[in-house]
Amino acid sequence: MSIPTSIPMPADDAQGGVSEGGVHGLDDGQGAAGGPGLDEAGFETMRTDAVLTGRAMSSGEFLAGLIAHGQLETVGRPDRLARDLWPDADPVLVQEVWDRALAVGLHAGRRSVSPGLFRDELARVAGALSEAGFHAMGGSVARSRRLVVRGVSSHPVEGDGGAGC
Numbered sequence: 040m041s042i043p044t045s046i047p048m049p050a051d052d053a054q055g056g057v058s059e060g061g062v063h064g065l066d067d068g069q070g071a072a073g074g075p076g077l078d079e080a081g082f083e084t085m086r087t088d089a090v091l092t093g094r095a096m097s098s099g100e101f102l103a104g105l106i107a108h109g110q111l112e113t114v115g116r117p118d119r120l121a122r123d124l125w126p127d128a129d130p131v132l133v134q135e136v137w138d139r140a141l142a143v144g145l146h147a148g149r150r151s152v153s154p155g156l157f158r159d160e161l162a163r164v165a166g167a168l169s170e171a172g173f174h175a176m177g178g179s180v181a182r183s184r185r186l187v188v189r190g191v192s193s194h195p196v197e198g199d200g201g202a203g204c
Contacts, residue, residue: 106141154187161187 077085114120125133150157161184169177 154183158184158187 110120110123111117114122150161154161161180165177165180165184167177168174168180
């Protein structure tokens, strides 16, 4: 991976990251660590930013592939994908629904990998839903928790004794 030698500017910068004094943020335009324009801490921050941004972008591409996979798998055939555009609906509303559904789906997916680790959270959420009058949702979460707890052996001091809730 190549480490950038200049600090990227926002896309709306008309000068493309170059100011009167050279590359933005560097007095002499030098991007090397130890140069007069950038101290070691500044270089390390820039390097860390670049590496972590690269990782995030790679992960984003991976997730995009999984989402595309899920889109096809849930509609069955490629010729049905156009349905996901909802051409007769308000595109702003469609995007808001998409964003919310994606957030909920990713959250549920994370919990589904190791649900036993989240049994206390599931109990808390089930209780909060029921207390707020969302009894069907609270019951659904409590049922999922019971299924998880059956498969998890816990110590009696932890309250479940491995026998369910």
